[in-house]
């Protein structure tokens with residue numbers, strides 16, 4: 505099976521397993537775990553932030569950032585299709601008593617003009633607006649990169665109005681490699697940044713939250729509250745550290761693979777690349793109703809040895825990653841051609 509459901513399905517390489525086996529460890533809750541400490545210093549450096557903190561997941565780094573930036577009974581602004589709002593069980597409400605005000609962007613990208621009137625006036629009826637969250641790359645929008653000028657305009661506006669800014673950069677590594685901008689440049693406009701090692705970088709576990717020294721002191725406290733303080737975390741930080749040092753540059757190969765799939769999709773009469781282009785490692789594909797449904801398409805691809813997810817009644821997603829070779833990508837394209845050449849609806853009509 506060729507598994508394109510997510511870039512989270514990768515398994516550690518033999519070299520990464522060696523790095524994990526050799527990791528120096530200590531108790532990170534009592535004092536220090538040397539490998540985790542190295543990872544946190546290096547990540548903070550790459551992101552151009554004062555400090556950072558290792559956590560088990562991107563959901564935890566996002567939710568801890570929201571918890572710190574927003575008091576109970578306040579709100580944050582985010583894009584309607586972002587991960588924080590749709591795929592984290594509204595943990596901001598469950599765990600922190602915070603609400604979200606959503607704004608529909610174009611292909612996941614909000615413009616500052618859409619936000620200008622959204623800050624609530626100070627009166628007893630209103631929740632208080634505290635934070636703006638962006639996602640780069642935008643997962644549901646097919647790995648779309650946030651244009652740097654748009655990001656700067658939003659963050660500048662937010663700061664001018666006393667709001668904080670948080671970046672869900674689960675795939676910031678992909679945005680950096682694809683745009684040729686450093687992670688530091690892309691992270692600069694934000695007060696806090698979450699990055700994941702368990703996505704395109706191919707580590708088994710882990711995310712980091714980065715920001716100012718004071719912010720990270722607070723994040724450490726909330727991490728303990730949320731049950732995310734880990735002891736010999738060097739065992740997993742070593743995989744993340746290895747990924748950070750060895751797997752960033754190669755993301756360009758995943759982007760090229762995704763573009764090859766995108767080109768095949770464009771040649772089909774019944775498929776369309778959602779958003780019109782493939783910028784990183786996610787290809788979101790619309791399936792014409794004349795072919796059938798997304799569920800039927802996923803099933804047909806499965807029978808051809810390719811796994812992917814339906815992301816809507818008429819849309820699917822394919823994600824490229826380091827466990828898929830270029831020759832497997834050409835098998836995926838062949839499978840797409842075979843599946844699109846025989847629709848279940850056409851078959852039903854012939855049989856009727």
Ligand SMILES: Cc1ncc(COP(=O)(O)O)c(C=O)c1O
Nearest residue numbers: 561562563564587639643672674
């Ligand atoms: C954009 C984005 N943010 C956050 C997350 C959450 O990461 P985790 O699965 O580590 O909680 C994901 C997971 O896929 C994601 O795609």
